[in-house]
Amino acid sequence: MSSSILDRTPLLVSRRQARQLASWARGTGYDRADLCRISKQGKYAYYTNRFILIRWDVSGLDVPDDSWIDLQPAYNDSENTKPDILTNMAQWSRAVGALSSWDLLDAERWKEPDELDYPDVAHLFTRANTGYAQVSFNAELLEGVILAVRPEGSIRIMMAPSAGGDSASAHAWWVMSEDERVAGLIVPMRLALGGPEHPDEVGLPKPYKAEEGDK
Template identity: 85%
Template sequence: MSSSILDRTPLLVSRRQARQLASWARGTGYDRADLCRISKQGKYAYYTNRFILIRWDVSGLDVPDDSWIDLQPGYSDGKNAKPDTLTNMAEWSKAVGVLSSWDLMDAERWRKPDGLGYPDVAHFFTRARTGYAQVSFNAELLEGVIMTVMPEGSIRFVMAPSVGGDSASARAWWVMSDDERVAGMIVPMRMALGSSNHPDEAGLPKPYEPEGSDE
């Protein structure tokens, strides 16, 4: 099957992003090998540690399903100390410069399937028709509010919409510290324009459609 130019467009993971993925994998304690890898499943590649999910669209990548990229650093036995920086993203992120990137569309970066199963996570990326409205925040402002409200070293924060506005996306949102002694608030951003049918849904998954329903 021939690939189009778009099929070969690089899909880059920065060193900083790679180190975050490796840190999440390390946080599992390496007790589950399937949570220490990025796995290709159909047109997507996935990473999960049971608490977060990351998905990359790798359409056009010519490797079999269940091909994988290692996020667990290798262990040196002293005889073969050369790290695997080709298919092990954790080792690669320790060896490269700040501006380096890993191309997920490079088939040589992927290890062959090894028979290890991967959690079924694809269905989580199907958006429900009901539930909370989508909300968009300025990442820099949100980071600043969290830093101001939360004590140093905290890894958890709580958000909730305030009163006012006719939807969650039109209300300011509370940011609360664990002990509720400090509170912040941030106003959602206006989302970038999407399609003419859904101007406020740029980049979001399509809502859930029952099988056999008309588009």
């Protein structure tokens, strides 16, 4: 079920999900402003830290493109500083209760566009036409992506490679929520070198090889 321009059902980010996003932003060291925000681009909003990418379908949100939600904590945490819990998701997640949620379709949550040029990431959410091949992920990053996309804790997770790249390990891989409103993308880890005949298969079971006498 895809959302449409008339779908105003709240698109909620839980406190736990918000803290995951804020943790990723904090992990970048805040050296790049584009890695510390959620940015609206067309009918979608995006967050990336270069290794993962989360996409929300915000159809019906009436704010200009390049509007954004801040993921940087306050630089001044003194008792006299009032946290920005309206447009700063990181500060909001530290101030609210465990069951609170942030509605991405609430226009008041978004800051007005600034001069930042957000990276072009929309084309990455195009499924590649590839066969199966071995691929490896950072388990902590993958767990975070699944949390951001599927907070209901579904056991069954289906992933597909993104278009682009000349091998399965070069493709980013993505997963979608059941209602197709949220999607996450993760870049595979570089595989360590294996043997000379199979350099990308270190850590994998050896391929089946028929023994003499097998039928």
